[in-house]
Amino acid sequence: MKKLYKYLMAVMMLTGTVSCNDSFLDEKPVDFLSQTNAYVTEADFDASVNSLYGLVRSEFYTVSDWQPFHYLYRTDLVFEITVTTPNLIADYDPSGLVNSHWQALYKIVSESNTILSRLPQSQLSPASATLYEAKARFFRAFAYRSLAYLFGGVPLTLTEISGEKTDFVRASKKEVLSQVIEDLKFAGANLPAISAVRDGEISNLVAQHLLAEVYIADEQFQNAVAAASVVIDDPETSLMTSRFGSRSTVNPGDPYWDLFQVRNQNRKSANNEEALWVIQIEPDVLGGAGSTTAGSQSDVYSLERVHGPLVRDVRVNGVAPFLFPVGDYTGGRGVGFMAPSPYFSETVWQSDFNNDIRNANHNFVRDFVANNPASPLFGQVISTRNPPAGATGVNGAIRANRADRAFYPYQSKSTTPFSHPADLYVNPGSSDPIRRYELKAGAGGTYADQYMFRLAETYLLRAEAYLGMSNTPSAAVDINAVRARAKASPVSAGNVNLDYILDERMRELGVEEKRMLTLMRTGKYYDRVSRLNPFYGTQMQPHFNLWPIPQPEIERNRSSKLEQNPGYN
Numbered sequence: 001m002k003k004l005y006k007y008l009m010a011v012m013m014l015t016g017t018v019s020c021n022d023s024f025l026d027e028k029p030v031d032f033l034s035q036t037n038a039y040v041t042e043a044d045f046d047a048s049v050n051s052l053y054g055l056v057r058s059e060f061y062t063v064s065d066w067q068p069f070h071y072l073y074r075t076d077l078v079f080e081i082t083v084t085t086p087n088l089i090a091d092y093d094p095s096g097l098v099n100s101h102w103q104a105l106y107k108i109v110s111e112s113n114t115i116l117s118r119l120p121q122s123q124l125s126p127a128s129a130t131l132y133e134a135k136a137r138f139f140r141a142f143a144y145r146s147l148a149y150l151f152g153g154v155p156l157t158l159t160e161i162s163g164e165k166t167d168f169v170r171a172s173k174k175e176v177l178s179q180v181i182e183d184l185k186f187a188g189a190n191l192p193a194i195s196a197v198r199d200g201e202i203s204n205l206v207a208q209h210l211l212a213e214v215y216i217a218d219e220q221f222q223n224a225v226a227a228a229s230v231v232i233d234d235p236e237t238s239l240m241t242s243r244f245g246s247r248s249t250v251n252p253g254d255p256y257w258d259l260f261q262v263r264n265q266n267r268k269s270a271n272n273e274e275a276l277w278v279i280q281i282e283p284d285v286l287g288g289a290g291s292t293t294a295g296s297q298s299d300v301y302s303l304e305r306v307h308g309p310l311v312r313d314v315r316v317n318g319v320a321p322f323l324f325p326v327g328d329y330t331g332g333r334g335v336g337f338m339a340p341s342p343y344f345s346e347t348v349w350q351s352d353f354n355n356d357i358r359n360a361n362h363n364f365v366r367d368f369v370a371n372n373p374a375s376p377l378f379g380q381v382i383s384t385r386n387p388p389a390g391a392t393g394v395n396g397a398i399r400a401n402r403a404d405r406a407f408y409p410y411q412s413k414s415t416t417p418f419s420h421p422a423d424l425y426v427n428p429g430s431s432d433p434i435r436r437y438e439l440k441a442g443a444g445g446t447y448a449d450q451y452m453f454r455l456a457e458t459y460l461l462r463a464e465a466y467l468g469m470s471n472t473p474s475a476a477v478d479i480n481a482v483r484a485r486a487k488a489s490p491v492s493a494g495n496v497n498l499d500y501i502l503d504e505r506m507r508e509l510g511v512e513e514k515r516m517l518t519l520m521r522t523g524k525y526y527d528r529v530s531r532l533n534p535f536y537g538t539q540m541q542p543h544f545n546l547w548p549i550p551q552p553e554i555e556r557n558r559s560s561k562l563e564q565n566p567g568y569n
Helices: 002-019 042-062 067-071 098-121 126-151 173-190 204-217 221-232 303-307 347-352 455-468 472-485 498-512 515-521 525-532 551-556
Strands: 078-080 275-279 338-340 367-369 381-383 391-393 450-454
Touching: 042 067, 042 098, 042 126, 042 275, 042 450, 067 098, 067 515, 098 126, 098 551, 126 173, 126 204, 126 515, 173 204, 204 221, 204 275, 204 450, 204 455, 204 515, 221 455, 275 455, 347 498, 450 455, 455 472, 455 498, 472 498, 498 515, 515 525
Parallel strands: none
Antiparallel strands: 078 338, 275 450, 367 381
8 A cells, every 4th residue: 555655646746747847738839720821822722712612502502492492482483382372571571581692692702802812922823823813703703793683782892801890881783793794804814714624613604604694784785795705606615406415315305305414414524515604413422512321401402302293192083193202204302392383384385385395294394104003093194284083282173284282394404303313212223113213201302413504595695685786686596596406486586575585594494594683683573573473473562673681781780871772671
């Protein structure tokens, strides 16, 4: 015991002696991160640029299964079928849904400004510094363009903000667009050629495409034609008019259908010459969004879930004609949130209903094949235009051309029929042609990369610019370039107006388009929705042509007045 006591005392004394040695505790950091060394090398700036790509993908595609679809809901395109009556006054409350978009878009501005402010102190070569400036200015322009369309004039900040700022004032919409144009002109002149960038990266042609759009918003129509022509006339771009890609031998199919099949969106990997800027969504790959093995809907694009009908709840004389969920043309694991407006599903196609390939059933699904072997209707077509007697859905009897959450037309580009990721199939090795495509509960995403911009839209933008110049013959030529691929009849110059171009955008782009931005850019939001979408029409008000400035932003701006848009309290 005494020996143990002496031993313990010796240890304590030794410990005390060492602990009093200050040099033993002195920290000698090998490296540390600070404001002065965070943006020095190309790797530092690459990390920040990659963050910008992620911020864009999050805001417009993957942040949740509701926020990205604010760019589609409440337009002439679709409506919220799970809601009996909309409440647009609540939707456009200054303390409501607009806040998240304001914050997300200004986060892109902030990250871009940080890059631009740190470039002068970096170790980059002049050429590299110019390249990163072009990238940052593109993303800043992209965000400010969206803010200007949605809110009008907004605070215009062009430098990094490192501390609290409470004295923002709104620049005019004209001033914001002018800055966007300057940024895009620099980006267009200094970003790499589209043939030199990796799939998913921005290029000079992406900047020129967006520049054409913003020139139109600023009523600089001749400049818009010039910018769009840079894209259209580039030898690396063309409309895809022949079958191509991973499923080019599948029928029914066509070049338009091929555009939206898995692994067909990118230029380098799929030889897709129509693609301009493709957001990388495909899961389970480096740089993609989400993981199919995670068993959740986090960080995926939920267009299939939101736009696909909930066919699980269809009954015909009490029997379910559809198995659910199945990765075929019944809509995958759709849950029926977002149905097409009658104008989108019927009216806009009337002139070429049977010959426009974009309206073919494999592109716009109206006829569903019963896939439940236990149903007397197994193998038969059940049509949204002529449903069988005794058909019921979520809201009771299903009637022709009257959408029910369980049964309505939808665009197949929202899903990946017969080509979901293998990890999402319950029985991927089954020889049964139906059971092999049954999906797990974790499905519901659109597991394909997504077009932010493609060449067909560039043609329609140039047509819009020609219209602004009163040159309807040239506008008709550009529209007909798109319609020819679709095998639709040509439009005559005398029938070209802004509504026709917006209709053609609806036919060509559909749920692919961020329709809210287009309608607000053109000043046609109130007019089109009130006339063409009866679900919202009676509640539409003229001041909805702009979103309200978020009330929390007004309240925290204590040192200056941030003016609210007219019509909002």
